Amino acid sequence: MKRQFELSRRAFFIGAGSTAFLGGCKCGLLGSGCRPPRRPKPSERINVAIVGCGTMGRGNMEMLIRDPRAQVVAVCDPVTELKDYGYSRKGRGLGGRIAFRRIVNERYKGDFCRAVVDFREIADDPSIDAVCVTTPDHWHALVAIACMKKGKHVYCQKPMSLGVSEGIEMTRVAKETGVTFQVGSQQRNASEFRVAAEWVRNGYLGDCMECEIGLPGGSFPMWDYPDDRTPRKAPAYFSPDGTWDLWQGPAAHHPDNAFIPSIHAPMCWRFNSRTGGGMITDWGAHHVDILHWALGVERSGPVAVENFKSDPFGADPLLDWAGNYSFDLVYANGFRAHVSNRFPNGLKFKGSKGDFFVARKKLDRPEFLRKWNEKRDLGPSETHLYKSAEGHCHESDFIDGIYENRPIATDCEIGHRSISACHIANICERLGVASLKWDPAAERFHGANADAANELLDVGHFNGWDIDRI
Numbered sequence: 001m002k003r004q005f006e007l008s009r010r011a012f013f014i015g016a017g018s019t020a021f022l023g024g025c026k027c028g029l030l031g032s033g034c035r036p037p038r039r040p041k042p043s044e045r046i047n048v049a050i051v052g053c054g055t056m057g058r059g060n061m062e063m064l065i066r067d068p069r070a071q072v073v074a075v076c077d078p079v080t081e082l083k084d085y086g087y088s089r090k091g092r093g094l095g096g097r098i099a100f101r102r103i104v105n106e107r108y109k110g111d112f113c114r115a116v117v118d119f120r121e122i123a124d125d126p127s128i129d130a131v132c133v134t135t136p137d138h139w140h141a142l143v144a145i146a147c148m149k150k151g152k153h154v155y156c157q158k159p160m161s162l163g164v165s166e167g168i169e170m171t172r173v174a175k176e177t178g179v180t181f182q183v184g185s186q187q188r189n190a191s192e193f194r195v196a197a198e199w200v201r202n203g204y205l206g207d208c209m210e211c212e213i214g215l216p217g218g219s220f221p222m223w224d225y226p227d228d229r230t231p232r233k234a235p236a237y238f239s240p241d242g243t244w245d246l247w248q249g250p251a252a253h254h255p256d257n258a259f260i261p262s263i264h265a266p267m268c269w270r271f272n273s274r275t276g277g278g279m280i281t282d283w284g285a286h287h288v289d290i291l292h293w294a295l296g297v298e299r300s301g302p303v304a305v306e307n308f309k310s311d312p313f314g315a316d317p318l319l320d321w322a323g324n325y326s327f328d329l330v331y332a333n334g335f336r337a338h339v340s341n342r343f344p345n346g347l348k349f350k351g352s353k354g355d356f357f358v359a360r361k362k363l364d365r366p367e368f369l370r371k372w373n374e375k376r377d378l379g380p381s382e383t384h385l386y387k388s389a390e391g392h393c394h395e396s397d398f399i400d401g402i403y404e405n406r407p408i409a410t411d412c413e414i415g416h417r418s419i420s421a422c423h424i425a426n427i428c429e430r431l432g433v434a435s436l437k438w439d440p441a442a443e444r445f446h447g448a449n450a451d452a453a454n455e456l457l458d459v460g461h462f463n464g465w466d467i468d469r470i
C-alpha cells in the first residue's frame, strides 16, 4: 500500500523522545554545538532545504518534489530572482530564492516554503532534516560541514570540494556525525555505467589495464554566456545589500570587490580557479568516479599523475584553467587512465579480449558481450555493484539512505576520492609539472615537487570564513 503524506504547513521538529536518533553523533563535535542527525519514521516526511537556487538546484529540487517522502520547506540563495540559468540561451530558466520559493509553493499549492538569504540560518534550523547543496564549488565544503554539524543529511553536488583538504575534512565530519551523505554523481544511477563497471570489475575484458577518459575542453564562452569582462558593481539581484559578499564567501575577492560577468554570471564561475576547478573537476568528478567504481579503488586513488600537458595555467588571468589538457592517472597495480579533452566524452576501457566505450545513454558492446544480460549472466559469486531501489533516482536513493540508515550510491568518502584524483591533476597544471607522485593512504604528495604540491592541497578560505569554525 502506498504511504500517504500530508504536507505540513510549518516544518516540524521532533525531539529525541519521539524519534530515534539512529546515526548518533560520535564526534567530539557535540560539545561545540553539534546536533545528532534525525532519521524520520517512515510515516514522516523529510524536510529538505535547497541551498543554491540555480541550474542544478532546479534539477535536484524537481526530483525531490517528485518524491512524496520529501518536502522542500526552504530555499536559500543570495540572489533574489533571475532568468538566466541554463545550458543554452533558449533554455534559460529561473533561479534565485524568490523564484524557487514561488515554484515550490505552486507545486505544493500552498505557502509551504521559506526563502532564506544566509545558509547558516538553514544550518541552525532544527526543523530541517536534510539539505541539497547546489552552490558553486567554492561553497560546498563550508555549507556541507555547517549543516552536518547541525545534524543535517547532505546531498552535495559534485565536484564535492574545491581542494583536497576540504574533502578530507568533509569526510571526517560525515563519518563522525553519522549523517547520510550523497554526492551528486548521478551516473551511478544509470544502468550503462553500472554494467560497464561490472564488466571491468569481473574481468569480462580479460586483462584490462588501460582506459581513455574524454572530458570537455575548457573553452569559453560556453553555453551562450557572453564573454564580458568589464568589472562593475554587483547587480541589483544581489539583494538586500551584502548578499554579493555571501556569493563570494571564502573565495578571494577581485579588485574593488568587482562583479565580472564572465566569471560571476550563473554557471560561468567554473572556469575561474577561485570558485571552480575547470572542466577537469567539473566532468572529471563524473567519469573518474565511474573509473574508480570499475577498478574498485573508491576509497583509495591513483599513485601518480604522469605525462601532464596543457595550455599554461593562468594564461588568461580570469578564465585561468587550461582549455586543452591531457594526463595519465596511474594506479597501484599499473592501471593507466589517459584523460584528455581530445577524447570523446565518456570512458573507453581496453582489455585483452576487447574494448568498449561508455557514455551517457550509450554503451558500445564488444562483439563477445553483445548478448550479455545483467539479470541472466551476472553470476552470484561475481561482484554486483550497488543498485538503487527499483525506479529510484539518485535523489530518492538519498532519501532511502536517510530513512534506512544504510549505505547509498555515492557517500562522502567516495566523492572525495574521485575528486581528489582530479585535484591532483589540476595541481600539476598549476605547478607546470608533468608528473607528481601521490600517496593515497597519507593523502599527500611525495617525491619531486612534493613540497610545492602539498602546499596546494589547501585552497585557502578568505574573508573571515574558516572551515574549522563554521
Ligand SMILES: NC(=O)c1ccc[n+]([C@@H]2O[C@H](COP(=O)([O-])OP(=O)(O)OC[C@H]3O[C@@H](n4cnc5c(N)ncnc54)[C@H](O)[C@@H]3O)[C@@H](O)[C@H]2O)c1
Binding pocket: 051, 052, 053, 054, 055, 056, 057, 076, 077, 078, 079, 085, 086, 095, 096, 117, 119, 133, 134, 135, 136, 137, 139, 157, 158, 159, 184, 185, 186, 246, 247, 248, 249, 265, 266, 267, 268, 282
Ligand atoms: N550532477 C550534475 O550533473 C551537475 C550538473 C550541473 C551542475 N552541477 C553542480 O551543481 C553545482 C551548481 O552548479 P550550477 O550549474 O547549478 O550553478 P549556477 O551558477 O547555475 O547556480 C548556483 C547557485 O548558487 C547560488 N549561490 C552562490 N553562493 C551561495 C550561497 N552562499 N548560498 C546559497 N546559494 C548560493 C548562486 O547565486 C546560484 O544561484 C556545482 O557544484 C556544479 O558542479 C552538477
